Amino acid sequence: MSKILIVEDEESIAELERDYLKISGYDVDICANGDEGLYKALKGDYDLVVLDIMLPGTDGFEICRRLREEKEVPVIMVSARKDDIDKIRGLGLGADDYMTKPFSPGELVARVKAHLARYDRLTGAGKQANDIIEVGGLKIDRTARKIWVDGVEKPFTAKEFDLLTFLAMHPNHVYSKADLFREIWDMESVGDDVATVTVHIKKIREKLDDTTSDSKYIETIWGVGYRFK
Numbered sequence: 001m002s003k004i005l006i007v008e009d010e011e012s013i014a015e016l017e018r019d020y021l022k023i024s025g026y027d028v029d030i031c032a033n034g035d036e037g038l039y040k041a042l043k044g045d046y047d048l049v050v051l052d053i054m055l056p057g058t059d060g061f062e063i064c065r066r067l068r069e070e071k072e073v074p075v076i077m078v079s080a081r082k083d084d085i086d087k088i089r090g091l092g093l094g095a096d097d098y099m100t101k102p103f104s105p106g107e108l109v110a111r112v113k114a115h116l117a118r119y120d121r122l123t124g125a126g127k128q129a130n131d132i133i134e135v136g137g138l139k140i141d142r143t144a145r146k147i148w149v150d151g152v153e154k155p156f157t158a159k160e161f162d163l164l165t166f167l168a169m170h171p172n173h174v175y176s177k178a179d180l181f182r183e184i185w186d187m188e189s190v191g192d193d194v195a196t197v198t199v200h201i202k203k204i205r206e207k208l209d210d211t212t213s214d215s216k217y218i219e220t221i222w223g224v225g226y227r228f229k
């Protein structure tokens with residue numbers, strides 16, 4: 001579900017916008033203050049920002065400018081004043097769209113939809129094609145390099161991530177520790193190197209809440225290596 005941030009100090013307008021966007025299936029947060037709005041727009045995980053210009057604290061022009069230094073998120077600016085709109089154009093703030101108040105909420109929803117679709121197309125290669133592996137309660141996003149276990153995101157180190165992903169991509173295939181060391185550490189194992197694999201597997205299992213006796217994901221094939229179920 002796309003998340004939208006509305007930065008608007010007029011409560012009735014903000015609520016009207018929110019209600020229409022919510023009915024259209026969006027997740028919406030409202031912020032009535034410019035400073036907080038800037039902070040949320042920068043730190044929050046929003047897919048689009050509807051930005052009023054005259055705000056207590058940082059104004060919409062400044063928010064848009066600062067936001068553009070860091071993010072590509074679509075911004076629709078709104079103002080009651082026609083000359084603000086000219087200013088947005090003139091300043092080249094990088095806003096994607098602008099609307100003059102009063103506007104119909106339906107018009108806002110239509111533009112939000114259009115900009116989200118456009119943004120999805122632009123970033124689509126990354127956003128929609130995330131390479132995801134799902135096995136039982138395990139979900140691995142190879143693009144974002146994130147792992148969830150039973151819906152909870154778990155922190156994995158780079159090597160743990162690579163090792164688990166490699167095994168998950170090759171189910172029912174037994175790999176020796178030396179094989180895995182070569183694959184993941186990208187060099188031939190010498191001496192105790194294979195013990196590194198054992199240690200990593202142990203940590204991965206802990207995070208997956210997987211056990212050797214009753215394994216859900218990684219089976220130990222005694223004397224040979226490991227196999228992903």
Ligand code: CA
Pocket residue numbers: 008009010052053054055
């Ligand atoms: Ca205002």
